[in-house]
Amino acid sequence: MAAQFMEPRLVVLSRGPELYSTRRLATEAEKIGWAVRIIDPLTLTIVVGEKGGRIFHGGWPVECEAILPRIGYSITRRGVAIVRQFEQTGAIVLNSSYGIVRSRDKLMACQMMAERRVPVPITAHVGAWEDTGRAVSRVGGTPCVVKSTEGTHGSGVFLVRSEQQARQLVYQMLERGMRPLVQEYIEESHGQDIRAFVVGGEVVASMRRKAHGNEFRSNFHLGGSVNEVKLTQRQREIAVQAAETLGLDLAGVDMLESVRGPLVLEVNSSPGLEGIEGATSVNVAGKVAKHLNARFEAVQEEYALSHSDGLDTESG
Numbered sequence: 001m002a003a004q005f006m007e008p009r010l011v012v013l014s015r016g017p018e019l020y021s022t023r024r025l026a027t028e029a030e031k032i033g034w035a036v037r038i039i040d041p042l043t044l045t046i047v048v049g050e051k052g053g054r055i056f057h058g059g060w061p062v063e064c065e066a067i068l069p070r071i072g073y074s075i076t077r078r079g080v081a082i083v084r085q086f087e088q089t090g091a092i093v094l095n096s097s098y099g100i101v102r103s104r105d106k107l108m109a110c111q112m113m114a115e116r117r118v119p120v121p122i123t124a125h126v127g128a129w130e131d132t133g134r135a136v137s138r139v140g141g142t143p144c145v146v147k148s149t150e151g152t153h154g155s156g157v158f159l160v161r162s163e164q165q166a167r168q169l170v171y172q173m174l175e176r177g178m179r180p181l182v183q184e185y186i187e188e189s190h191g192q193d194i195r196a197f198v199v200g201g202e203v204v205a206s207m208r209r210k211a212h213g214n215e216f217r218s219n220f221h222l223g224g225s226v227n228e229v230k231l232t233q234r235q236r237e238i239a240v241q242a243a244e245t246l247g248l249d250l251a252g253v254d255m256l257e258s259v260r261g262p263l264v265l266e267v268n269s270s271p272g273l274e275g276i277e278g279a280t281s282v283n284v285a286g287k288v289a290k291h292l293n294a295r296f297e298a299v300q301e302e303y304a305l306s307h308s309d310g311l312d313t314e315s316g
């Protein structure tokens with residue numbers, strides 16, 4: 001790594017340089033010695049050929065030691081392609097392209113977590129609308145939740161009271177090329193969930209989100225309110241396992257509190273910082289920057305080891 005004696009360079013991939021999370025992450029990384037640039041991923045050009053690939057911005061190659069992708073839902077495909085190209089350069093990437101892809105697909109995330117025995121609500125993916133009734137029975141009957149496997153901010157998430165209503169929604173989603181999920185409704189948790197913020201395999205902050213009024217979805221973007229909450233040991237373990245299962249350095253793990261214990265609802269790979277820093281007064285962006293430093297130091301150590309002359313390598 002050529003930049004050993006220079007400030008390490010961090011590129012924050014974000015479409016919104018003025019967004020709270022982007023600003024906070026950039027500021028905290030700068031504070032501990034990173035040279036930070038915020039670049040809109042959609043303004044980057046990738047060139048690949050037999051000698052590999054390169055990334056350009058305004059005609060100039062982009063070089064950096066690390067990237068922090070903040071890829072919005074609407075640009076997942078394009079953003080992930082950019083992240084993948086940075087991975088090829090050997091840069092440290094928080095989060096990896098695979099992590100982002102897995103977290104964006106609720107079905108894939110549920111499948112992977114179920115396989116690793118991370119508790120999730122009973123979830124059915126329905127391939128043909130005629131099977132909706134059977135799926136509803138399998139998740140425990142109505143009321144149940146119908147949602148699209150891709151979706152965010154609570155849009156595309158419905159609490160349904162009848163099989164008829166479920167069938168209608170599934171039909172409409174299939175018709176639009178969406179993949180519908182029928183999910184067990186965790187009534188005990190109506191209108192609230194827990195967001196655990198995991199950085200580098202540790203929960204650094206956590207909050208309870210409460211829905212606004214009669215709303216059953218507790219998304220911050222739907223006017224939900226947030227409060228700091230202290231997690232149980234079990235909740236911490238599950239949050240860390242969920243992030244690890246999806247391969248995320250940085251994750252917002254959403255859990256419902258059911259009578260049979262915590263269930264992971266979804267894992268966000270670009271979790272917002274405003275709600276959690278406001279609710280907890282934890283410097284979450286600072287924790288991310290620290291983790292970035294730890295990753296960078298590990299890479300440097302490895303580099304130093306592989307380039308020493310074999311005089312004093314292989315300790316222990």
Ligand SMILES: Nc1ncnc2c1ncn2[C@@H]1O[C@H](COP(=O)(O)OP(=O)(O)O)[C@@H](O)[C@H]1O
Nearest residue numbers: 145151152153154155157183184185186217218
């Ligand atoms: N199975 C469920 N049982 C109870 N509440 C749920 C269930 N699924 C979703 N919710 C509520 O709806 C919100 C949005 O659902 P979620 O699956 O996280 O979709 P999104 O990705 O749009 O945030 C959750 O934060 C939770 O409050």
Ligand SMILES: [Mg+2]
Nearest residue numbers: 153154254266
């Ligand atoms: Mg959610």
